[in-house]
Amino acid sequence: MAFTTKTFYSLEDLTSHLRLHQPSFYYSSQTSTVIPYDKLNSLLPWPLDQDYFLCDLSKLPNHMEVKENGNLLLRGAVSWEEAKKFLRSKGRTLKTSPTEQLALITAGIATSCTGERCFGFGTMRSQVVSLKYLNFNGEENELKREDDFKTTSPFLAPYQNDFKTYKTFKNAPYPRFEKATDLMIGTEGQMGIVSEVEIETVENYPVTYVFMLLPRWEETLEAHMEIYHAVQSHRDVIMSCELLDSNCMNYLKPDEKLGDNQDVIFLEVKSDRFEDIYGDVLCNLKHVSPEAVFEIAENKFHHVRAGVPRAIFEENSKMGVVKVGTDCQVVAEKFPELLKFYREASKIGVRYCLFGHFGDAHLHYNYMPTKDETAKCLDMIQALYNKVYEWKGSPFAEHGIGLIKQKYIKKFHGPNQLGLFHDLKKEHDPYNQFFPQGFMGQII
Ligand SMILES: Cc1cc2nc3c(=O)[nH]c(=O)nc-3n(C[C@H](O)[C@H](O)[C@H](O)COP(=O)(O)OP(=O)(O)OC[C@H]3O[C@@H](n4cnc5c(N)ncnc54)[C@H](O)[C@@H]3O)c2cc1C
Incomplete structure (x- = not known):
């Protein structure tokens, strides 16, 4: 048994390799959160009687x-x-x-x-x-x-x-x-x-990004759910509706942090319709005051939004633990139940944060455990997948199954x-x- 790494610089090289019919894992930028690239050697069960190839596609001509x-x-x-x-x-x-x-x-x-x-x-x-x-x-x-x-x-x-x-x-x-x-x-x-x-x-029409500061979801869900319902019928004007909770702010530099121990919901809105959304939607929210709505530059939004999952990814690698996070999407009626489940999950004494595609009821709840804490986090995550199965929700709505999620998906197949x-x-x-x-x- 041996494994070999191959990088392909042309389609011809790749084609020649394919014709050998050798068991291979082909990867691109290696950003998948469900393939633990740093532990691939030990985690992939290698076929015992054959060579195995790790194949890099990221250098193919474009x-x-x-x-x-x-x-x-x-x-x-x-x-x-x-x-x-x-x-x-x-x-x-x-x-x-x-x-x-x-x-x-x-x-x-x-x-x-x-x-x-x-x-x-x-x-x-x-x-x-x-x-x-x-x-x-x-x-x-x-x-x-x-x-x-x-x-x-x-x-x-x-x-x-x-x-x-x-x-x-x-x-x-x-x-x-x-x-x-x-x-x-x-x-x-x-x-x-x-x-x-x-x-x-x-x-590529102009867009305006705003964020709203909310009480923490662990304490109350009123403002969150009000926003969730308010944006649903404006999908032609609001392109994204994202959440970073107060715990996510710990992963940002001091000058990047938003709010003061508050959750943040971002909206990306077509600029030419922004006044309508501001007047008809944002100003009519009972649980969010117009003074808690702020504009943010597009690049700052992307920097902050991507910075959180990247930092979590890095922290888990540093701690030597495989990511313990979720990727569940549920129907609107089950969304409060999902959030309540996460509230219970937050009480086991392990650091956590919640972020993601709020408008689609699709959030990533992440534990940041030490090695010793990993087992109790995994128990909680298993309990969540049992619930998602009952709710007929989607356990992995965007990051896929890869290697890490296989044991959890079995129930759904x-x-x-x-x-x-x-x-x-x-x-x-x-x-x-x-x-x-x-x-x-x-x-x-
Ligand atoms: C900070 C962060 C944020 C993320 N946000 C999102 C998000 O918002 N939405 C989302 O969907 N995902 C997100 N991801 C997950 C990840 O970026 C996606 O799954 C992405 O599609 C993986 O692309 P990659 O080039 O890194 O693929 P890799 O990790 O290299 O490969 C992923 C899988 O695709 C297969 N593969 C790769 N290239 C090919 C090919 N040419 N043909 C056939 N199979 C191939 C591999 O075998 C592997 O199974 C995020 C990840 C991180 C770290």
Whole structure:
């Protein structure tokens, strides 16, 4: 048994490697929070009788162009940050992108990533018009959104029927498999390598960012829930609605901190409609005074918003613990219950913070445990997943399953899901060369 790291500088090199049919894990920017990259050697169960490859796709040559219809066509290693910069030079921008802008777009297809602007523009996976991928023989195939998902597996129909329960979520506990493009979306590199993407964009119109200071969610939920309900019918004007709780401020530098032991909710609003939102929505809130609403520069918002999860990520690595955090989305009726659960979770005596995509009832609750405290945090997280299962919520709405979440997802996968995963693996990965330890390789 041995593992080898390979970096690909051309598609030809990658194609040659694929033709060897060797078990491999392909990665891009390594920002996934569900793949513990620093512990990969010890955590990936290596196939005992074969060599195993860790394959870096982040150096593949890239290309971007804006098509006549305004869609962005990209190939190779393009980050969300590079794509935004390129698009802005053409007067356009992306609809939805993850908070971590250094991640690659092709990888974002694999993780079915979402982000702040999902509130206004819906999911990234629905914005993918077409894509190309390299299959197990290194051949490049194209998939189009306008085509239905096809397979000979008898499990597809019952799988799609089960999926209806989760249709409204950003990502369900299992991939959508409705459109042809879904073969690569959310399958975490287990069906092939995404090489090209055509994705919808929008005009880069001016936006205004504001934040509101609120009492801590641990003490009262009135103001939070009032804002949550107030923004729902304005998704055409409000593009994002994000939360950083008071505990998150401990991860920012003193001059970056907002509020005084208060929670913060941010809104991204189309500038030409800001007056309407201010007058009709913000000034009518009973639990938030207009004096507690402040404008913030776009770059400062992004810096602060991305700074918190990055700092948590780094702190967990420093402490030598695997991230103990959540990625749950629930329906509106269950949102207060989710928040109340987190309130109970906050009482076990371990440092924590709460942040995320508040307007979509999709939050990341993170513990920052020492090694000794990890077990009790994991018990609490398991209890949460049991609840999310009962509530018919989505346990992992954007960060995926990777390696870290596999034990928790098992409960959500029944015979229809496992049957289809098995058949798709056989059809598209006959040599089991794509991330054999992924969730689709679960034993039936
Ligand atoms: C601070 C921070 C904030 C984040 N915010 C968000 C957020 O708002 N929304 C969100 O969705 N995620 C978020 N994430 C998670 C992460 O950024 C996303 O999952 C992202 O899509 C991963 O991209 P990557 O290039 O780092 O992929 P990697 O971590 O390198 O790989 C992730 C997965 O994709 C597969 N993969 C990579 N490239 C390809 C390819 N070309 N073809 C097929 N499979 C491939 C890998 O095998 C692996 O399973 C955040 C992470 C951090 C650290």
